[in-house]
Amino acid sequence: MLNRIPSLDLAARLHTMTLNGFNLLLAQQPALEPNQTGQQIKMIGMMVFFAILMYVMLIAPQRKKAKELDVLLKALRPGDKIVTSSGIIGVVLSIRDKSVSIRSAETKLEILKSAVAEVTERSSSESSESKS
Numbered sequence: 544m545l546n547r548i549p550s551l552d553l554a555a556r557l558h559t560m561t562l563n564g565f566n567l568l569l570a571q572q573p574a575l576e577p578n579q580t581g582q583q584i585k586m587i588g589m590m591v592f593f594a595i596l597m598y599v600m601l602i603a604p605q606r607k608k609a610k611e612l613d614v615l616l617k618a619l620r621p622g623d624k625i626v627t628s629s630g631i632i633g634v635v636l637s638i639r640d641k642s643v644s645i646r647s648a649e650t651k652l653e654i655l656k657s658a659v660a661e662v663t664e665r666s667s668s669e670s671s672e673s674k675s
Contacts, residue, residue: 616656619643622666627658635666 619625623635625645633645633652644653 612659615662616659619656619659619662620666623662624664625659626661626663627654628660629658632663 619635619638621635621637624632625635625643626632627645631645631647631652631654633647636644636646636651638644638656641656642653643656643659644651646652
């Protein structure tokens with residue numbers, strides 16, 4: 544019986560030494576450090592990409608719509624039938640610097656030019672001018 548105990552002890556020691564030796568081999572390898580310059584370039588590239596994406600998705604369409612509205616307001620003439628952003632339908636009576644007077648269901652209203660959403664019909668005087 545005494546012979547078995549040292550053999551078990553020797554096997555356990557051999558197993559422990561093998562594991563420790565393997566761990567030492569792993570521990571002796573230098574830790575891989577990430578390339579700081581490469582990570583910074585990658586981060587800046589991602590930020591530029593998202594800035595361009597934001598411009599294309601949000602800012603450019605909004606600017607285009609603002610330009611279209613500006614052209615629409617400059618072409619606005621008395622007699623045009625319009626729809627406001629609040630849904631009021633009316634006919635333009637007169638145009639001032641920042642406001643427009645409209646007639647809607649026998650009521651005269653004065654609204655801001657920025658409230659005009661679209662022109663549904665152009666006045667007949669414009670179509671007769673383009674024919675001559």
